[in-house]
Amino acid sequence: MFDKLTLSVLPDEDEALRPALREIIAGAVAAIPLDRRARSWQGFDAAFSRLLGEAGYIGLSLPRKFGGAERSPFTRFVVVEELLSAGAPVAAHWMGDRQSGPLIAHYGTDEQRAFYLPRICRGEALFCIGMSEPGSGSDLANVRTRAARGDDGSWLLNGQKIWTTNAMHSDYMIALVRTSGTSADRQSGLSQLIVDLKSPGITIRPIVDLTGDAHFAEVFFEDVHLPPEALIGEEGQGWKQVTAELAFERSGPERIYSSVVLIDAWTRHLRAVGRLDTATLRLLGSLTAQLAVLREMSIAVTARLVAGESPIVEASLVKDLGTEFEQAVPQLIGDDLGAHPDEPTDNVLYRTLLYLTHVAPSFSLRGGTREVLRGIIARGLGLR
Amino acid sequence: MMDMNELIEPFARLVEDICTPAAVRRIEEGGETGAMWSAFVDSGFLDALVPEDAGGAGLSALEAAPLISLLGRHCVPLPVGDTMVARALLAKAGREIPAGPIAIATGTGVTPFARTAAFLVTGSPEAPTAVAAAATQTGVHHDLDGYADVADSEGLRPTSAVVRALLIAGAAGRVLEMTVAYANDRVQFGKPIGRQQAVQQQLAILAEQVIAARIAAAIGVRSGFPARLLDAAIAKHGTSIAAARSAAIAHAMHGAIGISEEYDLQLLTRRLHGWRLADGSESYWAAVLGGARLASTADTSVEFIRAA
Ligand SMILES: Cc1cc2nc3c(=O)[nH]c(=O)nc-3n(C[C@H](O)[C@H](O)[C@H](O)COP(=O)(O)OP(=O)(O)OC[C@H]3O[C@@H](n4cnc5c(N)ncnc54)[C@H](O)[C@@H]3O)c2cc1C
Numbered sequence: 001m002f003d004k005l006t007l008s009v010l011p012d013e014d015e016a017l018r019p020a021l022r023e024i025i026a027g028a029v030a031a032i033p034l035d036r037r038a039r040s041w042q043g044f045d046a047a048f049s050r051l052l053g054e055a056g057y058i059g060l061s062l063p064r065k066f067g068g069a070e071r072s073p074f075t076r077f078v079v080v081e082e083l084l085s086a087g088a089p090v091a092a093h094w095m096g097d098r099q100s101g102p103l104i105a106h107y108g109t110d111e112q113r114a115f116y117l118p119r120i121c122r123g124e125a126l127f128c129i130g131m132s133e134p135g136s137g138s139d140l141a142n143v144r145t146r147a148a149r150g151d152d153g154s155w156l157l158n159g160q161k162i163w164t165t166n167a168m169h170s171d172y173m174i175a176l177v178r179t180s181g182t183s184a185d186r187q188s189g190l191s192q193l194i195v196d197l198k199s200p201g202i203t204i205r206p207i208v209d210l211t212g213d214a215h216f217a218e219v220f221f222e223d224v225h226l227p228p229e230a231l232i233g234e235e236g237q238g239w240k241q242v243t244a245e246l247a248f249e250r251s252g253p254e255r256i257y258s259s260v261v262l263i264d265a266w267t268r269h270l271r272a273v274g275r276l277d278t279a280t281l282r283l284l285g286s287l288t289a290q291l292a293v294l295r296e297m298s299i300a301v302t303a304r305l306v307a308g309e310s311p312i313v314e315a316s317l318v319k320d321l322g323t324e325f326e327q328a329v330p331q332l333i334g335d336d337l338g339a340h341p342d343e344p345t346d347n348v349l350y351r352t353l354l355y356l357t358h359v360a361p362s363f364s365l366r367g368g369t370r371e372v373l374r375g376i377i378a379r380g381l382g383l384r
Numbered sequence: 385m386m387d388m389n390e391l392i393e394p395f396a397r398l399v400e401d402i403c404t405p406a407a408v409r410r411i412e413e414g415g416e417t418g419a420m421w422s423a424f425v426d427s428g429f430l431d432a433l434v435p436e437d438a439g440g441a442g443l444s445a446l447e448a449a450p451l452i453s454l455l456g457r458h459c460v461p462l463p464v465g466d467t468m469v470a471r472a473l474l475a476k477a478g479r480e481i482p483a484g485p486i487a488i489a490t491g492t493g494v495t496p497f498a499r500t501a502a503f504l505v506t507g508s509p510e511a512p513t514a515v516a517a518a519a520t521q522t523g524v525h526h527d528l529d530g531y532a533d534v535a536d537s538e539g540l541r542p543t544s545a546v547v548r549a550l551l552i553a554g555a556a557g558r559v560l561e562m563t564v565a566y567a568n569d570r571v572q573f574g575k576p577i578g579r580q581q582a583v584q585q586q587l588a589i590l591a592e593q594v595i596a597a598r599i600a601a602a603i604g605v606r607s608g609f610p611a612r613l614l615d616a617a618i619a620k621h622g623t624s625i626a627a628a629r630s631a632a633i634a635h636a637m638h639g640a641i642g643i644s645e646e647y648d649l650q651l652l653t654r655r656l657h658g659w660r661l662a663d664g665s666e667s668y669w670a671a672v673l674g675g676a677r678l679a680s681t682a683d684t685s686v687e688f689i690r691a692a
Contacts, residue, residue, distance in 0.1 A: 281674030285676075377592070
């Protein structure tokens with residue numbers, strides 16, 4: 001079962017990117033305190049994204065003629081791995097690089113590609129993903145936000161999205177909307193629209209999370225007029241397109257590395273206090289070993305993307321296992337540090353630990369919940 | 385590299401033919417092993433890893449790995465994978481290779497297959513020694529393992545651990561298949577239990593564990609035999625965790641039939657538990673890896689893992 005998921009090796013030409021990339025990252029993160037770096041792909045810095053874009057590290061898989069580098073998903077794996085393990089603030093270009101760019105390249109018209117892709121690659125056009133709604137989280141086919149087509153082919157958009165990461169900083173949203181039928185029709189009648197967030201009739205309200213951050217938002221559409229070319233791909237094919245897009249969203253190393261700066265900071269702490277007892281070594285070794293296996297699993301899924309497949313089930317499998325690990329890390333390291341109350345701990349290490357502890361529940365929610373992913377895996381096993 | 389299917393298919397057919405669950409049970413009950421062993425000798429596969437200039441097939445560890453996993457999948461009751469690796473180590477060291485099944489023994493603990501082995505290989509990968517097998521039974525029902533009590537054989541432990549990791553990966557894969565098939569078959573409350581969401585969620589976790597075990601085992605063989613210490617640590621840690629979790633879920637999903645002796649699941653899960661403990665459990669290897677991590681100069685976990 002899942003026989004195609006096998007150990008794969010990152011190509012040398014991608015490995016070769018690391019030193020130059022590291023230099024750029026080091027310069028950018030040096031001044032960012034550890035607990036900010038723990039924000040990882042929630043950390044927003046538009047200037048840093050433009051810097052990366054200029055250096056050619058965004059939109060790596062996109063066509064050359066639209067500003068990309070026509071490199072493989074392996075290339076993106078290497079770049080993302082370097083960014084995340086350093087805790088670089090990548091949120092500004094994240095959705096465009098990971099999802100919207102590939103989606104537009106695949107389903108868009110040449111005009112759409114020429115208009116959006118070069119700016120995505122430069123880290124200038126920032127995208128957000130409008131899938132979730134108040135009544136439609138796990139049950140995504142239930143979206144009610146509606147776009148009605150006028151006689152001239154333009155769209156009139158009404159409804160609401162929620163939990164939209166970075167909506168307040170973004171230029172565009174790719175929204176999953178109902179273009180025909182009712183929510184009783186489920187998957188049919190859904191389409192994807194590129195919404196210019198500066199259009200009149202749009203209200204964006206940031207939502208503050210339990211750590212005090214405001215990284216996601218509510219977005220309201222009130223009689224928003226969109227041109228005919230807002231449609232991406234085919235009308236009525238939104239479900240199919242979104243499903244393929246989710247393979248990109250779920251397969252990356254971001255699903256295993258959310259807590260990695262904490263592991264590294266804790267390792268430095270162990271060195272500093274000179275702790276070498278067996279329990280400590282076991283915990284460190286266990287986290288390291290799990291990370292090593294997850295990393296190879298993630299590379300194995302990337303290899304399926306390289307082969308041109310849409311590994312939805314495999315990506316779900318790795319994401320579920322990966323987020324279980326990401327969530328265990330702050331719990332286990334918290335227990336370890338709390339079990340040594342007389343050991344001097346850095347204030348910033350403590351803040352990092354507590355930040356990740358508080359935000360960890362989101363790891364298995366964003367991008368599809370654990371229970372939903374397990375349902376997808378079960379279908380892949382032939383049980384549904 | 386040769387065509388892998390050309391290699392695996394005949395081996396898979398052989399194992400399927402001669403290591404049926406009934407044949408495995410007969411040996412576990414103390415039956416004769418000679419005929420099964422002869423079939424492996426005749427197949428030529430025992431020298432798969434022996435260098436060509438020493439008369440073997442000269443396969444790499446990577447190429448031989450699926451063969452060893454197949455042995456786990458079919459609960460082969462003889463140390464066939466151990467023998468393949470031991471023969472290669474002995475040949476490379478210019479030592480004489482004794483005829484008969486060889487188990488790799490790495491300490492004073494339980495050695496898998498000690499009861500069906502004629503020889504134990506001890507020592508180090510560079511200087512292996514084959515000695516006549518002498519092992520104390522564990523007394524565990526139908527156990528083929530035994531206490532071997534050999535000294536100074538820790539050097540063989542990483543390699544042996546990777547053999548166990550491959551066996552676990554093979555057995556766990558079969559456990560997943562059996563459990564999914566059972567869930568599609570077994571009807572309760574008017575529908576197959578596999579249609580129940582709670583069951584589906586457990587089977588999804590089982591699948592995750594099994595794939596993780598396969599990838600972990602592959603890490604173990606990626607740089608060949610003898611296995612590198614850190615690769616072995618990652619491989620045996622991951623497969624040992626998966627062994628215990630997979631066995632637990634599979635039994636839970638099977639209900640009572642799963643723990644009955646006549647049903648085949650127990651052949652697999654008893655081995656998963658034994659191999660988990662052999663040559664270092666997850667905690668043993670975690671401490672090895674943790675020590676290496678702290679001693680390394682790598683700045684980040686990712687850097688360490690990439691260099692491991
Ligand atoms: C940090 C963060 C960032 C996000 N960013 C975005 C974004 O950029 N764009 C976007 O569109 N969305 C985003 N989301 C939303 C996310 O995709 C949803 O939260 C998720 O799909 C779950 O939906 P929900 O929150 O409505 O929970 P619900 O669907 O109400 O689920 C609540 C609980 O019930 C369980 N459940 C529901 N249905 C079933 C079922 N059939 N079987 C078993 N269990 C079930 C769920 O697994 C969950 O545990 C983000 C979420 C978070 C936390």
